Amino acid sequence: MTSPANDMYARRGLRVIDGEIDDGSSEYKRQVHKNLTTTRMRTLSTQMSYRLDQGSGRCTYHIGVEDDGCHSLLDYPSISESAWILESIARSLNSVVLERKMIQGEIVEDSSGGLKLVDDVSEVVFVDEPPVLGKGIHMNGCNVNEDEKFGDEVMEEVEEVKPNGGKKVKLCTEEGSYTRCELTIQRVETHLLDPSPLSLSSLSRGASFAESRASSFAEGMDGAMAATDLHKMENLQMNGSTDQPAVVSPEKEDKPLSVEETLSSRNIRVAVVGNVDAGKSTLIGTLTTSFLDDGRGSSRTAIMKHRHEIESGRTSTSSSHLLGFRHSGEAIAGRDKIRSNKMKSEDEIARASYRIITLMDLAGHEKYLKTTIHGVSSGMADYGLILVNSRHPPTHMTQHHLNLCCSYGIPVVVVFTKVDGCPEHALKTSKQELSKLLKSPEIGKRPFAIKSEADVATCMGKLHTLAPTIDISCVTGEGLNLLRKMLFALPKRRRHEKKVDRPFEFLVEDVFNNVPGVGSVVSGFVNAGELTVGTTQVYVGPTDDGTFLKTVAKSAHIARINTGRVTAGQSATLAFSLNKEMRKKLRRGMVVMRDNPTSTKEFDAEICVLKGEGTTIRESYQAYVHILNVRQTAFARNIEIVNNNALGLPPSHNAKRDIEGIVLRPGSRAKVRFEFAKRPEYIRPGMRMLFRDGRVRGVGIITGIPAVAAA
Numbered sequence: 001m002t003s004p005a006n007d008m009y010a011r012r013g014l015r016v017i018d019g020e021i022d023d024g025s026s027e028y029k030r031q032v033h034k035n036l037t038t039t040r041m042r043t044l045s046t047q048m049s050y051r052l053d054q055g056s057g058r059c060t061y062h063i064g065v066e067d068d069g070c071h072s073l074l075d076y077p078s079i080s081e082s083a084w085i086l087e088s089i090a091r092s093l094n095s096v097v098l099e100r101k102m103i104q105g106e107i108v109e110d111s112s113g114g115l116k117l118v119d120d121v122s123e124v125v126f127v128d129e130p131p132v133l134g135k136g137i138h139m140n141g142c143n144v145n146e147d148e149k150f151g152d153e154v155m156e157e158v159e160e161v162k163p164n165g166g167k168k169v170k171l172c173t174e175e176g177s178y179t180r181c182e183l184t185i186q187r188v189e190t191h192l193l194d195p196s197p198l199s200l201s202s203l204s205r206g207a208s209f210a211e212s213r214a215s216s217f218a219e220g221m222d223g224a225m226a227a228t229d230l231h232k233m234e235n236l237q238m239n240g241s242t243d244q245p246a247v248v249s250p251e252k253e254d255k256p257l258s259v260e261e262t263l264s265s266r267n268i269r270v271a272v273v274g275n276v277d278a279g280k281s282t283l284i285g286t287l288t289t290s291f292l293d294d295g296r297g298s299s300r301t302a303i304m305k306h307r308h309e310i311e312s313g314r315t316s317t318s319s320s321h322l323l324g325f326r327h328s329g330e331a332i333a334g335r336d337k338i339r340s341n342k343m344k345s346e347d348e349i350a351r352a353s354y355r356i357i358t359l360m361d362l363a364g365h366e367k368y369l370k371t372t373i374h375g376v377s378s379g380m381a382d383y384g385l386i387l388v389n390s391r392h393p394p395t396h397m398t399q400h401h402l403n404l405c406c407s408y409g410i411p412v413v414v415v416f417t418k419v420d421g422c423p424e425h426a427l428k429t430s431k432q433e434l435s436k437l438l439k440s441p442e443i444g445k446r447p448f449a450i451k452s453e454a455d456v457a458t459c460m461g462k463l464h465t466l467a468p469t470i471d472i473s474c475v476t477g478e479g480l481n482l483l484r485k486m487l488f489a490l491p492k493r494r495r496h497e498k499k500v501d502r503p504f505e506f507l508v509e510d511v512f513n514n515v516p517g518v519g520s521v522v523s524g525f526v527n528a529g530e531l532t533v534g535t536t537q538v539y540v541g542p543t544d545d546g547t548f549l550k551t552v553a554k555s556a557h558i559a560r561i562n563t564g565r566v567t568a569g570q571s572a573t574l575a576f577s578l579n580k581e582m583r584k585k586l587r588r589g590m591v592v593m594r595d596n597p598t599s600t601k602e603f604d605a606e607i608c609v610l611k612g613e614g615t616t617i618r619e620s621y622q623a624y625v626h627i628l629n630v631r632q633t634a635f636a637r638n639i640e641i642v643n644n645n646a647l648g649l650p651p652s653h654n655a656k657r658d659i660e661g662i663v664l665r666p667g668s669r670a671k672v673r674f675e676f677a678k679r680p681e682y683i684r685p686g687m688r689m690l691f692r693d694g695r696v697r698g699v700g701i702i703t704g705i706p707a708v709a710a711a
Contacts (some may be wrong), residue, residue: 012070014117014140016060016180019069025055028065030072032082045089048185052095057187061086065453071107071180073115076173079181081083084132090185094351097131099184102171123171134686166566169367177415261352263558264569269358271376271410273401274387275394276364279417279474281315283387284359286474287484288321289334289343293474302343315363318375320571322346322559324353329488350559357487358386358571366397369695370624376404377626377690378509380525382493383411383463390416390471391426391434400695402443403610407690407699411493412461413486414438414447420473421628431469438467442611456486472654483579496527496569504529504538506574506592507564507629512585513583515575518555519572520583522592523573523580524629530567531594533574540576540592542599546680551556551576589630591682600705606642607700608669615697623672623691627702634691639664640671671703 020028036044048581051059063086064079066071079102088098104125110116118124145150156200171179272280285299286292293299297313303321304310304639334344350356360379362372376384388394405412409443419427431447438445445467449458450571459468472479505528512521522540531538531552541548554575556566566572574592591597609617622635639662664670687702 011692012073014069014071014107014115015069015115017065018068020067021052025051025059027051027059028062028067028069029082029086030064030066031074031078032063032085034081034085036085041089041591044086045092048086048089048095049093052093052185052187058098059158059185061183061185062180063176063183073107073178074180075177076102076171076179078106079179083181083183086183086185087132091133093187095185095187097133097183098186099182100129100131101182101184102127102129102707103180103181104171104177104179106180119707125171147631156487188352192575198580206526243553259561260558260563260565260567260570262353263350263571264567266354266492267356267358267569268358268382268487268492269384269494270378270385270487270490271360271362271405272383272385272387273362273372273376274385274415274417275283275363275389275392275397275407276314276366277392278364278387278389280364281361281385282474283385283415283417284321284361286480287323287331287359290331291334292477295475299474313366314365316365316368317369318371318379321359321360321361321362322353323357323487324349325357325484325488326352327354328640329485331488332482346559347561350561355488357490364397368598368630369397369400372401373404373626373690373692373696374631376408376410377631378507378525378629380496380527381405381410383413383490386412386414388414388416388430388434390422390430394437398434399437404479404690404696405450405698407610408445408688413443413463413468415483416469416471418473418479419471420476427471434469440557443467450482450486453482454491456482460489460491461544463673497567499528499568500530502528502568504531504592504594506531506572508540508586508588508590509629511586511588513586518575520576520578520586521573521584522576522590524571524592526566526568526570526572527628528568530565532565534564536594538576538592538594539596540586541590541597542680542682544679546599548596548599549578549582549585550596551578551582570618589632589681591629593682597682599682601680602637602673602675602706603683603702604671604673604704604706604709605700605702606671607663607691607698609666609698610696611666615666615693617668617697619661623693623697625676626690626692627681627683627687630681630683632679632681634674635677636672637675638673642669642671672700673706677693697698 020026032044046060048061054601063082064074066072083100087100090097101605102125105123106118107115108118153320171177173323265643272284274280281300281303282293282297283299285302287297289302291299297310300313301310303319305316305317305319309317326332331350332344334349360375360381362375363369364372383402386398386401386405388398402412416427418432435447436448437443446465448455448466448468449466450456450459455468459466467488470479470483472483474480505526507524507527509523509524510522512523515521532552533556536553537550538553539548539550554577556563556575557573558566558570564571566574578586609615617636617639619636621640622633623636625632625634641662662670669690683702684704685702685704689700689702690696691698691700
């Protein structure tokens with residue numbers, strides 16, 4: 001006599017679809033129970049993420065089916081509950097259910113009391129049910145009835161229109177109503193999804209849908225989804241009707257907002273500068289990982305790129321890190337909750353964010369000042385964070401960084417770090433010294449202490465005259481929430497989206513040759529225009545002889561997300577189709593354009609020599625010039641005085657004529673023709689320049705390109 005278990009296995013031998021394969025976008029599940037452990041929930045989430053990747057963002061789940069394609073012979077409530085749990089897991093992965101198809105009538109009894117496949121295929125019932133959590137990008141709520149229950153309580157009947165007959169059929173919910181379900185899941189690259197009515201933690205506790213609805217809104221979905229504020233929760237429609245639309249934040253647009261738009265029009269770039277011991281990398285690591293520092297450098301090791309940086313604690317290169325915010329202003333945790341031992345990648349943060357703050361970590365040591373200057377010059381920063389160690393007064397490097405930001409017209413926010421355990425007199429002294437620097441004629445700003453959210457709102461719109469100051473500690477967490485609110489409230493200053501109609505201009509900041517399976521890749525910033533990759537021909541250069549390489553942009557990535565189009569305001573990477581000889585010619589400081597540009601070795605600029613340490617500039621003066629991403633030594637070939645007395649400066653600051661020609665001193669303005677020392681570069685009128693000979697000596701604007709050099 002066979003046991004009931006063996007009899008069930010024998011009965012589950014009726015194949016309805018082909019067997020499952022290990023790879024691909026299809027997954028088979030007999031049943032997903034509601035009483036799941038946290039480990040099992042993470043396994044299911046990782047498995048679904050794999051299937052979505054295999055299907056390029058879309059996958060299909062067959063519920064009530066064995067791995068060999070045979071029917072699992074489960075009734076409707078078990079299948080419906082499994083589909084609901086999988087849909088909640090999908091929502092945690094920024095995915096929605098496009099189709100939820102229930103199938104019945106495939107299995108019938110034969111004359112001997114056994115089971116067989118139905119002979120007439122037309123008797124099979126296909127019912128398209130609405131997803132429990134709704135579908136699409138803009139959700140108005142959850143498409144589920146208030147009285148609907150899951151779990152042990154059996155639904156009495158479900159009605160739906162049969163596609164082929166046009167008449168209503170009923171899904172049988174009684175025992176023996178063998179059902180299977182097909183779930184089509186699509187990954188959505190947007191943050192505009194309503195919170196799931198049930199969090200993964202609630203699912204792992206085995207809570208029912210109705211019991212956990214209220215608490216789940218407060219918890220939100222793990223991973224990309226988060227809880228909205230109370231006002232939004234009250235306005236969510238639980239019945240899915242559209243008679244009374246939910247209240248939408250004024251910042252939301254009627255159309256869906258893509259990741260590409262988030263990374264351009266709502267991406268605020270912040271340069272983080274300060275002295276070598278100010279804690280720049282530690283602050284960025286604490287903000288992006290959502291974990292406090294241990295006082296021994298645990299936060300900075302999460303973002304440093306090189307081994308010598310970790311060992312010495314000094315940043316020597318420029319790097320960018322994303323800090324994401326939701327509509328409510330809540331920062332997105334940097335730790336991946338599905339894979340708890342791994343940090344979230346840039347694409348995961350970008351998909352889940354409404355607003356992104358790009359924190360540019362720059363070197364603080366005087367040895368790497370030229371790297372910091374290049375980072376500020378080419379970084380297109382909207383704002384600057386000036387970090388000051390509260391235990392020591394500001395140093396000469398702090399003054400250099402303030403002058404650097406003000407030279408480029410970048411508003412600054414001053415952050416006093418390491419206030420935990422700092423003596424009151426030391427903090428007071430540091431603030432007094434910094435106040436003197438800010439009020440000096442070179443800077444001309446007034447410090448404004450941020451103590452509450454009201455102070456944040458007060459200083460918005462006045463950042464060109466005020467310098468907000470915030471006290472923080474990355475060890476105790478003091479002031480970090482206020483700093484996050486400050487960063488979220490910063491308005492977008494550079495409107496690159498207004499330059500979409502201009503000719504495409506991509507500034508190359510780094511080059512990666514021989515990427516396996518790809519070839520040559522360059523990273524940089526889209527300064528103007530837009531480009532559709534694939535077949536569009538572009539020009540890359542200039543090379544050492546001033547010519548441009550004609551090639552094709554094969555593919556593009558933004559925040560590690562593959563995209564077919566890049567637009568102004570985005571940091572992107574482009575892959576080119578180049579041979580070995582052409583790859584050797586790639587370098588930093590190049591430009592990628594759609595129209596064939598010209599390079600030049602000479603240019604005219606109107607400059608202003610900064611006040612400070614004494615320096616004299618005359619013809620043949622040699623300096624290191626920074627023009628956006630271009631950096632090269634240049635000579636002053638010709639000098640013409642402009643508005644000699646317009647600034648009302650004392651005679652000692654004016655330009656003078658001596659036997660050797662015009663001499664420029666601090667405070668002087670002049671029109672100078674520069675010549676690059678090594679190779680021609682691509683520059684155009686309107687670009688901002690900075691020149692230095694060890695330290696910053698002056699700033700200026702490109703006014704023209706000599707016609708002879710451009711020919």
